[in-house]
Amino acid sequence: MTVTGDQHLVKQINKSLVLETIRWHSPISRAQVSQVTGLNKGTVSSLVNELIQSDLVRETGPGQSSGGRKPLMLLFHHLAGYAIGVDLRVDSISAVLTDLQGNIIERTEQPLQTNDVEKVCSILKDAIHSLIAKAPESAYGVVGIGVGVPGIVDENGTILFAPNLKWQNVPLQHVLAAEFQLPVVIDNEARTGAQGEKQFGAGQESSNLVYISVGHGIGTGVVMNKELYKGSRGFSGEAGHFSIETNGELCSCGNRGCWELYASEKALFRQAARLTEVQQQLRQTGKDSPDMELLVSLAANGNAAVIGLFQQIGMYLGIGITNLINIFNPESIILGNRMTIAQPWIQETLFHTVAERALPYHQQQLQILFSQLGMDSTVVGAASFAISQFFTRTKVLVD
Numbered sequence: 398m399t400v401t402g403d404q405h406l407v408k409q410i411n412k413s414l415v416l417e418t419i420r421w422h423s424p425i426s427r428a429q430v431s432q433v434t435g436l437n438k439g440t441v442s443s444l445v446n447e448l449i450q451s452d453l454v455r456e457t458g459p460g461q462s463s464g465g466r467k468p469l470m471l472l473f474h475h476l477a478g479y480a481i482g483v484d485l486r487v488d489s490i491s492a493v494l495t496d497l498q499g500n501i502i503e504r505t506e507q508p509l510q511t512n513d514v515e516k517v518c519s520i521l522k523d524a525i526h527s528l529i530a531k532a533p534e535s536a537y538g539v540v541g542i543g544v545g546v547p548g549i550v551d552e553n554g555t556i557l558f559a560p561n562l563k564w565q566n567v568p569l570q571h572v573l574a575a576e577f578q579l580p581v582v583i584d585n586e587a588r589t590g591a592q593g594e595k596q597f598g599a600g601q602e603s604s605n606l607v608y609i610s611v612g613h614g615i616g617t618g619v620v621m622n623k624e625l626y627k628g629s630r631g632f633s634g635e636a637g638h639f640s641i642e643t644n645g646e647l648c649s650c651g652n653r654g655c656w657e658l659y660a661s662e663k664a665l666f667r668q669a670a671r672l673t674e675v676q677q678q679l680r681q682t683g684k685d686s687p688d689m690e691l692l693v694s695l696a697a698n699g700n701a702a703v704i705g706l707f708q709q710i711g712m713y714l715g716i717g718i719t720n721l722i723n724i725f726n727p728e729s730i731i732l733g734n735r736m737t738i739a740q741p742w743i744q745e746t747l748f749h750t751v752a753e754r755a756l757p758y759h760q761q762q763l764q765i766l767f768s769q770l771g772m773d774s775t776v777v778g779a780a781s782f783a784i785s786q787f788f789t790r791t792k793v794l795v796d
């Protein structure tokens with residue numbers, strides 16, 4: 398039988414639909430796949446057989462029956478391949494090896510004492526090599542690499558501008574693809590974190606959400622109608638640089654009074670460094686500047702000045718979040734990255750500010766959540782980009 402171009406395309410689309418259905422609903426029977434996809438049972442059976450042959454789907458024991466013979470259940474074979482996810486931060490590199498379902502199998506953390514491009518790239522390559530070496534035997538091996546970076550990235554995976562790293566025009570995708578001969582996805586760390594929480598974390602049930610990464614700076618990732626919103630050139634989400642003080646301080650982006658100057662770690666540490674108790678602790682521990690661990694331990698011991706600073710951060714976070722709620726009317730706001738460690742001290746003023754200021758209709762059916770993946774939102778999101786790209790490519794794997 399000759400297969401025309403159109404038939405070939407239809408088969409590709411159907412096969413991908415069947416695979417996605419099994420991927421997100423397993424264990425599932427052939428009859429259920431047929432119900433969910435609307436494809437007839439014969440088509441589903443033949444596509445499932447091909448997916449079993451290509452090791453992406455496996456069969457398991459009989460499931461629940463509504464009478465008659467119990468059906469064999471289908472499982473997505475999440476160990477058919479692996480992906481690398483990286484969170485490139487200003488002061489460290491966090492990298493993981495995940496299976497095709499985003500479960501973390503191995504991880505490595507490397508501190509960065511420099512932001513020199515060549516040195517950082519060399520540490521990054523070593524970290525990725527070490528994880529690839531640990532990937533178990535599988536049908537597809539390591540299928541790709543995803544990296545979240547604290548900056549603006551173009552469609553070729555070049556970091557155009559990362560103010561906190563002081564990087565400009567670094568062709569990271571090209572550098573990593575040349576080193577590893579694997580597909581590489583580079584995206585902004587906050588959008589990558591949004592992807593992680595949407596696919597595998599606190600945002601799985603939300604079609605419209607805003608993920609807010611509060612670390613050294615602030616970035617956001619917006620999911621609209623289940624899709625990550627990119628903007629015309631992929632630069633969306635720089636909410637950390639919207640002004641909340643007209644004549645505020647000058648920001649590294651060129652604007653004044655940016656949100657991240659009042660609500661990020663940068664803002665917190667700068668103010669904390671002026672507190673006598675903090676200065677005392679720094680002298681005792683030999684550290685140059687305050688960090689999250691130090692401030693959280695002081696707050697946990699009831700230090701009123703530090704608790705006051707956290708409450709102020711919560712209030713400023715609430716102001717920016719109010720703006721985002723009024724613009725996007727999301728189902729969920731998800732807070733992620735390092736500031737979430739201070740959840741017990743920031744959440745009250747944050748919730749209070751939003752309750753007081755956001756438009757009342759926008760507050761109905763809105764939930765403000767803290768990330769479910771903790772500090773792993775970005776690494777898991779980065780791996781998820783690589784996995785999604787792999788499944789887009791496997792659509793082509795039709796005879």
Ligand SMILES: [Zn+2]
Nearest residue numbers: 638648650655
């Ligand atoms: Zn700015």
